[in-house]
Amino acid sequence: MAEERFATLRQIPASVWVLGCVSMLMDISSEMIHSLLPMFLVSGLGASVATVGFIEGLAEATALIVKVFSGVLSDYLGQRKWLAVAGYALGALSKPFFAIATSANVVLTARVFDRIGKGIRGAPRDALVADITPPEYRGAAFGLRQSLDTAGAFLGPLVGAGLMLLWANDFRRIFWIAVIPAGLAVLLLAAGVKEPERGPASRRVNPIQSDILEQLTAAYWWIVAIGAFFTLARFSEAFLVLRAMQGGMQQALIPLVMVAMNIVYMLSAYPFGKLADSMSHKILLLIGLGLLIMADIVLAQSSHWIPVLLRVGLWGLHMGMTQGLLAVMVAQTAPVALRGTAFGFFNLASGIAMLLASTIAGGLWEHWGASTTFYAGAVFSAVAAVLIVGRSAG
Secondary structure, eight states: HHHHHHHHHHHHHHHHHHHHHHHHHHHHHHHHHHHTHIIIIIIOOOOOOOHHHHHHHHHHHHHHHHHHHHHHHHHHTTTOOHHHHHHHHHHHOOOOOOOOOOOOOOHHHHHHHHHHHHHHHHHHHHHHHHHHSSSGHHHHHHHHHHHHHHHHHHHHHHHHHHHHTTSSOHHHHHHHHHHHHHHHHHHHHHHOOOOOOOOOGSSSSSSSHHHHHTSHHHHHHHHHHHHHHHHHOOTTTEEEEEEHHHHTOGGGTTTTHHHHHHHHHHHHHHHHHHTTTTHHHHEEEEEEEHHHHHHHOOOOOOOSSSHHHHHHHHHHHHHHHHHHHHHHHHHHHOOOOOOOHHHHHHHHHHHHHHHHHHHHHHHHHHOHHHHHHHHHHHHHHHHHHHHHHHHHHO
């Protein structure tokens, strides 16, 4: 089994490994900031929980919505790498503004520009992974990239927590340090990834035409709908940090909540991605939703650090099981020439759902308490499961 796993890893193209390392560096930078940002907003800038929910929802929705335009553009130009470079560069340039923020509005502006960068790079990068990977290894490739990405997502909060202890909760100083890995990510992508050659016939086709879009089948649009419900059920991870704050954890240790989630996510993403190459996708989706429902119920019932960590672990396992899988399903149901556009529309729907989810979650938290927020997440998860079962029955 171990030999088979390593043999599969050797078949994954080098550019996928580089893209994973680029994602890891950018996530180290982003999560150093984002794991501390809810605390910085609430305790440092005096923002409300509803404001945090709105900022997170708008920022993440912006990233996902922008992906539709970058995906279409990458199909039209036949170029994916340099759009991804531009997106990573914009994300890197946004980082210093967190360090100089004096109000929630400045944080909102920085978050939006950071997420615009993420939106620009996301669909072209995912389409590039699909372009350069043989179909029989595509699940493993997406899982590997997601694992490396998530390694950065747990290293970032870990570094943030260490620097909070070392520098006596100096948020701004830590935000300045986060600029370094973001810059390295841009340089590595520019120098280390080679894009496949494309013939002249594959260029300059406008995907936003009715006859072109008709090539996106009903199976693809079903995946788009399911992805939106997954996002609606999950809302922003900022609410995990706020729940940990309610449980009385030491402020400097709260980023470790995100470390725990992302360790589970990182360790599970590649094995489940590889499993998606041979196992029923619908079964994996249903198991992932079951984990999310359990996580929401556990956290709705208590803010003590033990159930918080249990819920975070279940959340991370859900992410590892479903995120690469959904990407594989999009790649398999979309024509090669429309992969960027397909990932773009998928993320557009998820972006709208993210804005709704985080706004609703923040409002529920403010008016009816944290437990109601997490119970609502469980309900949305159950609706998504019903949709999947209904599709299977049909």
